[in-house]
Amino acid sequence: MLTTMSTSLHHRAIEHLGTRIVAGELPAGHIMLAEHLEEELQVSRSVVREAVRVLQSLGLVETTKRVGIRVLPANRWNPFDSQVIRWRLAGEGRGAQLRSLAELRTAVEPVAAELAATNAPEEIRRELVEVSHAMRDAGRAGDVPRFLELDIHFHSLLLTGSGNEMFANMVGQVAETLTGRTVHGLMPDRPRDTALQWHVDVAEAIAAGNPAGAREASDRIMRQTIAEMEPEWKDQPRVFVPVTRP
Amino acid sequence: MLTTMSTSLHHRAIEHLGTRIVAGELPAGHIMLAEHLEEELQVSRSVVREAVRVLQSLGLVETTKRVGIRVLPANRWNPFDSQVIRWRLAGEGRGAQLRSLAELRTAVEPVAAELAATNAPEEIRRELVEVSHAMRDAGRAGDVPRFLELDIHFHSLLLTGSGNEMFANMVGQVAETLTGRTVHGLMPDRPRDTALQWHVDVAEAIAAGNPAGAREASDRIMRQTIAEMEPEWKDQPRVFVPVTRP
């Protein structure tokens, strides 16, 4: 055993197995033995068992007596878990994952804007307006890093301001999407002026307590976002498998 | 120790702790000791440790050396996890959870309908139309159990037909919402005829490959659903806390 480590063995085991399962390297139906995992990962039973239990709770594997640890098909995985999302973004399923996230955002943000216009506290409304103006300035100046930072802040405020805890919890994924979009050069060098104005429109509609206006402006942003990102996943096949849990 | 049990000790430990944490019985910041949990649950260390590991992955607790197992505040919980949702629905946070789910549905279903109109396979389109007609018949006949069954089937087809795996995964939660709404007598005895027609509209727009129409009809269903269910959670305070993960 190693003397010191940055992350716990438990965490490393989860990461190792989760990555390989999500990458498809360990296909659905593949069966592993706990004992075999012990020597493969060079860790003890406790570590393997605790890791398997977590993966089980994520729907990645199931354990059966007398059989072993069975890898489950992708439609059993919890697609909302941030670990699963991270593993998929890192590997084969990146395109499909990006599309799923973008479509979820498309659905959620306009409704979040609508809710924020009705419910958000005064401070968030004010901050939204400020940030949207700063975004416009940074965008027109071509200051990409600053723009990205403000963009993330804007959408975080929007999701938080909805007062819906599930929406608020999507902040991390949205931030990852926005960052990824910038890093992969999917953003135009200088954000379109129309898009900048739409952000201002959303903020001002929320500040004015105008749900319909906030929703419409947000919907416009989302549609353009989808249009810009679509090339990234254009070849990804869609899957129409019902999700059933035993 | 008991001789036989229907569920594993591990599962029971998760259930016991998860329920009590989500119910607020173990408040945020509360510190438990693994040793203490052993005797409280009358199980061994392995069981406690594996259960704590799972709860940790759900964001319900964190472990710190020399301190113990600390209960985390609600904004750290994973609001998309089906176990957490179930625990919340069973207890104190029922109203807030129902509202969150309903708002998420409001956001997602119109977009799912839009996507289904573009992407769904022919078979799902056909089945949607059939089910929507059967719903209309059952609704007009006042056959509530049959209507509920068809309603769940309809929305499952819609979410699956979107081809978005995250949407498809919401089938279980939607089914639970629809069932709960019926059981708690929030449904009018005989579904409104307008709502029945909207379901047919959604199905036929999808079958005809008309995204905008499908979205609009679905949006109408969602708005009426919200209006009907709102009394259930009218007094629930909203929380505007940013979600940040360390």
Added chain:
DNA sequence: TGACACCGATGTGTGCTGACATCAAAACTC
């Protein structure tokens, strides 16, 4: 005398191991 830095004791999670219980698949018997 008081404030501060150092350092060791203490307790708790982390990890390892050997043993036994349980239960379902597979092999066997009739």
Added chain:
DNA sequence: GAGTTTTGATGTCAGCACACATCGGTGTCA
């Protein structure tokens, strides 16, 4: 073919060694 036994995997238990954050005592310096 049906029922029974065997087998082999996970499930559970209990004890140990280790790492390390916290606390409190001790020493040093002003």
